Amino acid sequence: MDQSIQHLRINGDRLWKSIMDIAEIGPGQHGGSSRLALTEEDRQARDLFVKWCRAESCSISVDDMGNIFARRSGADNAKPPICAGSHLDTQPHGGRFDGIYGVLAALEVVRTLNENAIKTRAPIEVVDWTNEEGSRFAPAMIASGVYSGLFDRQYAWSQQDAAGISLHDALKDIGYLGQEPCGDRPLGALFEAHIEQGPILEKANNQIGIVTGGQGVKWFDITVSGQDSHSGTTPMSNRKDALLAASEIVGMLNRLALDNPPHALATVGCLDVSPGSRNTIAGSVCFTVDLRHPEDDELDKLEQAMRESLDEISTRHAMDIHLEPIWHNPPVKFDPECIEAVSQAAGQLGLRAQKMISGAGHDACQVCRVVPTAMIFVPCLDGLSHNEAEYATPEDLEAGCNVLLHAMLKVAGVES
């Protein structure tokens, strides 16, 4: 590669300023942002993003799911564009970086290419995916899901927010219902830069996560049926305490994950006790299970082991335990060439990097089913996200954006 290209660097200050500018739209009470998908705030953020892209001479396309593609021409515009981006919407009490960083890092790549008059072989595109968070319209990642053929367009359009407004009408209301059918747009590759939203990079003192895929998830609901009875009149030997059995299951699931290191994860996040009275033994307990593993067969084995333990606990306590599968999202593996481009870029930049799996879902985890994809993670303070206190340092954001630049250049090619 040309020596001058190897020394090309993005402008970290400009990137930081753009992130802070967008954060002003729908500002939170505690330093973050509140910019739910397709609200007036989201419209303002989209408009500012489009204005910035137009200022870089990009052409703008909006598809019928409201995804925005800003295109910078290449030397060979017959080639499918090399795309990067993420999302501009936030959680109700969201941070300034989750999603926004990926969109504006991609824009910063375009700005850097423009100011250095670099001509890529394939065109470059910056994308903002609609409603990634899922906070206003369920499910999350709905528009990248339609793009990838995972969700039907009519299904997505008909999703309603809490006020009964459909996603379709919300797109129309803010002027982002495009003509191009979502999914028709070919992409040569997709890169998504994102804060890690976990503690792994920070703990390892690494600046770059070379994300090789997303883990699989299985969600379940469990109901344990015991018997309501009086805490004062029921001997210990005569109880069917559903909370006692549920507590054992919580411990069992934790051990199950610990016994399958380093990737297995098991979490009980919701648990409801009925009747919920101080002096009544719980007759019924319902709770959720979230099982994760990067390998689908390992995820199946975790489920199988869980089922066997539940049978044992059910028999021992003489209580019915009902397991209801809720959702299965299989693991995804990113594209080897894209991963290699990220890895090489990090190496050539001399950054402390590690390969890792994405713990959370991202638009890239949907699109990777139809487009060669990889992700770049940067550390975030204490692994905290979906919280106004979410923070990433300007230095780490700059480093991740430089990796994005060079990974994209590798895949897009540069006219010498």
Added chain:
Amino acid sequence: MDQSIQHLRINGDRLWKSIMDIAEIGPGQHGGSSRLALTEEDRQARDLFVKWCRAESCSISVDDMGNIFARRSGADNAKPPICAGSHLDTQPHGGRFDGIYGVLAALEVVRTLNENAIKTRAPIEVVDWTNEEGSRFAPAMIASGVYSGLFDRQYAWSQQDAAGISLHDALKDIGYLGQEPCGDRPLGALFEAHIEQGPILEKANNQIGIVTGGQGVKWFDITVSGQDSHSGTTPMSNRKDALLAASEIVGMLNRLALDNPPHALATVGCLDVSPGSRNTIAGSVCFTVDLRHPEDDELDKLEQAMRESLDEISTRHAMDIHLEPIWHNPPVKFDPECIEAVSQAAGQLGLRAQKMISGAGHDACQVCRVVPTAMIFVPCLDGLSHNEAEYATPEDLEAGCNVLLHAMLKVAGVES
């Protein structure tokens, strides 16, 4: 004792019919009763009870907590009366027997004495205590509590129901605010017949529980403080899962009770998880602890052992665990002479009886602090109570009432 007295028996059919008649007032949807304290339904039940007592030539006194005392004169009316009773109010979805049995069994004793023209030495009284259940006005057993000096009268009067009506006004509204200061009435002894509300007698195939006291209760709230984090991005090794620690505590409390048989009881009846999201590790869990034991020093030891285990769990999980004492109701021991009267009565009637501790609170557990007291339990189906399906057989109710009759005669004395 006179041979004819020894063969005296109450009328089981009459007792059953009276119980069923009262159950018609505020009938439940599923065979039980809904007769909250000092409602129109309670007034109707009180009025019927008073009518029945007057028909037995009893004189009626109502104190300023609405407790009704129906007196049958004795040979020596200077002696304090030997009293028996319980309460006519019910839970919102209450049964037909809890409380009502004790009042009507005492009335049946009076009826039996009248039809057999038995003159007791001390007068006999039947009592209906106000608001035992605590479903309308907190706390439970409020009027027997005022009688016993545990609660201040003004405090009790000022308690409000959910609609903001004070207990004082409710007493006035239904015409049961008497003049006599509650607690001023001397009683020579108090007996309370009651369904067990637990499974012990049924399991042991015994008809009579000779209740020797009430167990002590300590209530606590526990808050475990962990850290909210993402179920997909937080490695198992990096979690502060408050629900995991709380689950261990639930198991620990159960073992603590099992390790201190046969009397120790430990129950977690309420448990709330925050933030309560399927894919968020619980940052905070609050739950209740109900510890019981018939011996106060054993109850203290249970608390101490619990505190030590909490310290260990807190250290091991590196999470703050806050223990908040909510209530301590020390154990009560009933009067040896009254217990002996019950025991002898059961023996002389040839009934299968066992000594036992009351698991639940009762008016007798309050009044026993100032009056020689004992209780008589009869089995109830499956130990079920506070439920419309609550059931006791006519045979067991009759047996318990015969024990009550003979215990009262022993203590009151009979004119030969």
